[in-house]
Amino acid sequence: ALAGVRDGDTLTAVAGEPVASWPQARWQLIEPLSLGGDVPLTLASAGGDVRTGTLRLTPQTVMPDGPDPLLVAGLALRAPFPVVGELVPGGAAEQAGLRTGDRILKVGDLDQPAVEAFVQTVQAHAGQTLPLIVLRQGDRISLAVMPRPEAGEDGRPVGRIGALIRAERPEALVRLGPLDSLWQGVRRTADTSLFTLRMMGRMLVGEVSWKNVTGPVTIAEYAGRTARIGLESYLGFLALISISIGVLNLLPIPMLDGGHLLFYLIEALRGGRPLSERARDLGQRLGLGLVLSLMVLALLNDFSRLFS
Template identity: 30%
Template sequence: MGHFLTAKWFGITVKEFGFGFPPRLVGIRFSPGGTIYSINWIPLGGFVRMVGEHGEGIEEGRYVRQKPEKSVILVRGRHNHPDFYGLFAVPRDASQEDIRRSYVELVELINLREPDRRDRMLHTLQIAYSELSNPERRAAYDELIKDVEMGPADPPDHYGLLDVPLKASQEEIDEGYEELKELINNKNPDNRAVLCAGSVVNLIFPVIVFAVLFALPHDVPSGKVVITAVAPGSPAELAGVTSGDTVIAVNGNELDTHGDLVQEVMSSLGSPTELTLQRGVFITGNPAPQPTSGGHETVTLVPRVKPPKLEVVERVTDPAREVSLTDARRYQPDLQVGDTLTQGAMGVMLGTFETRMVQRDYSVFRAIPMSFQQMWDVLTLTRTSLVRWASGGPDPGLSGPVGIARVTGQVAQVGLSPLLQLTAIISISLGIVNLLPIPALDGGRLMFVIIEFLRGGKPISPRREGMAHLVGFLVLIGLIVVVSYFDIIRLINGDSVIP
């Protein structure tokens, strides 16, 4: 939608607006020669097809490679006039709208891929203009075409070329000429804005969603975030955190649930992190921790990017790889010798106690900055998860269409607000991924624009660029198939899509 609206705004001809990828299932036009709105067989995305985007045209649903070396040759007929029907690749009975549309398409193709042929097109346009601007020549031309049925070897339709009526005034002729000349000479930099439009909209949409959710009254769970266990030798133990402590804030940000703590910690892996604690202990027979101090205490620790996995043994010989059964059971009581003790970045187990629902809303002036902060937190958490995964850590939860559909269905059962949040998160991911310099994505197309700029405006061959985008598209489809395979395996095994 971002590409489509931006292209329309800049006056760029949109040939097709498609949901899914070809082959086409159904398409509809609301006006002759207008945009085709289509639904396609491969439901993995969508596209906007614009004139001149790849140096190619689209004719009745088929992609037709233009041949620039023949696109502006003027074929002479029996009246020694150029064959404009052949020039515009339209039939002899073409409507005025078809001629006009073909002309604009040809101009855009010349602007984008054949700038050295611009002078020839201007010369052709100037011939039509001079014929109609001179009263004597115009009268002769009108007499010539008066009783002639236009054909491929008959006089060119100068009026049609300038898109003016037969009885046009000189002012109308001037306006038509200047408009088309401007189209030919226009370098059309607006395509670059269109390339970025999709990702920009993907990134604007979450800001709006989060801001609305923050501004409207909404219920949120809130309770005490409590440390229920501390792993031996972990950053939390070294910082003096103990079981029963309540975490009030992380880096000065107050918490509602232990999910907030996880998000804050994951955003600061490898960096000093401050925990504001209220000391407490667990008493037998009482499930909730009992505070041992009325005040708050601040400790600093560094969450690990790659927490260790320790083998549980009776007697430790290698502390870097092993942990004693006694110490391991203080963290996880059901462990046995030979098991593996796994832990998180801080090395703690968490829980939210005395949870209650509270209603909150924020002013627009506060909601908008909060929405940007929420976006930043999502991006930071994604980056951190990918870094951990690349260094041998757990799967960050990569999912394809199958996994996304499953998660969406589960979240939709919870309520509208969580569903909108999930939609915003997916939109953020799309916005960032689409800007990556990968062929077939917006970032890949933008990469070719940058290369063209670095080459002094000399474009890369449309054939080569098209091949690069085709290969990139096939690789992306292959990646989606692989990820979807693992999503299906998780679905069959009953495992969670998000690890």
């Protein structure tokens, strides 16, 4: 609200980067939401007016099961709008002239109702005439429906119109050509890697909870969740895990590939003279201790989440 965002605005750009979908907006905002800072926003009102605002964010405490950072900042997708689905033959909705695909624009005195608000309004007006305005193939149509009283769970009468109400929201299909897709993949991989390193740094200084370190149990849980959502989400999760493992493996810790690169760098700086066997052995032991400690922490966090 302080940035000038209003209900019904369309977010068209974040920090000068055009966004065409909610996932793109989330990606552009995820780092400033966790690290804090000022983020320029470009907004389009329902009437088509374009304006800019500055979203001032303070660093948020990131927790695996914490609230959505976007919701904490006050940004959320507009609630889905109600659309008439399957009609019960002879029901109040059919008799009122409603058709499958009608979008509810107004019910009673309620403009642009969300699905839940529409259902509650219908249930609260059993046996009473409700004026409706629906959008049908681009035309606004005025109707009137009388919800039929039926016994609710508590025995009290509630209104029913005999129609399945679907929840729908606008969707954007983002298409990229092969070269643009490749470039976006490179950018996303680099941004994810840098963001992972920054989060690790914030863990070391205590700005981010160590509970964010998770292991195989949590990975398996979220793999199952994303697989149920769909192939696209599942492949995205696998890509995220691959990048995280790659970043971890390149850290300058002996026992990891990054540790070997560190030894090679030290050898180059020493004019081609390798470290002594004792120094390499000590480094390997230290690296093994760090890796094992990280594994234990991840498993403890996994089981803590599992049984909490």
